[in-house]
Amino acid sequence: MGTDAAVENDRDRTKQLEEEGEIAADYLEELLDIADLDGDIDLDSRHGRAAVEIVADDDEGLRPLVGRDGEVLEALQELTRLAVQARTGERSRLMLDVAGFRAARREELTRLAEQAVAQVRESGEEVELEPLNAFERKVVHDVVAASGLVSDSRGVEPERYVVVRPAPHGD
Secondary structure, three states: OHHHHHHHHHHHHHHHHHHHHHHHHHHHHHHHHHHOOOOEEEEEEEOOEEEEEEEOOOHHHHHHHOOHHHHHHHHHHHHHHHHHHHHHOOOOOOEEEEOOHHHHHHHHHHHHHHHHHHHHHHHOOOEEOOOOOHHHHHHHHHHHHHHOOEEEEEOOOOOOEEEEEOOOOOO
16 A cells, blocks of 8 residues: 555645646746747656756757856746746745756856865865855755765855855764
8 A cells, every 4th residue: 555655645745746848838838939939848747846948959049047156047047947936836846947047057066066176085174165045056956965075055145155064073
């Protein structure tokens, strides 16, 4: 019985993520129309979240939706999450990307985190990174955890940053 319940739960979760994606796509398509921007919406689910991406043949045309350092993208993601919540009554954790900005930033942050890990291993001292948003900190924390070291977030938004430290010895 337990396995059947787990399969049913997975189906329900998949259906919920698909619904979130569809609502987000409708919202974003309307936004693209209003802003007179060309773009297509790709839907997926990753890591238990709806993943929505706006893509175009000419990614430059979508740059206004990214903004400086992804600030507009962050705001647009929050608005899209609110639109989904208004329709479903449930808080959404959907991830939005525009023109591959987050994917490229994830690669850049992975390299940054790997450099910090190497520096901590070499020096034995903690390393502080520059302030990062929540998405960026999560990427760094994941890379650091996979390396076997430890990381913490310190500071207050918008100046919150990650500190990479050596792993405590099991004394």
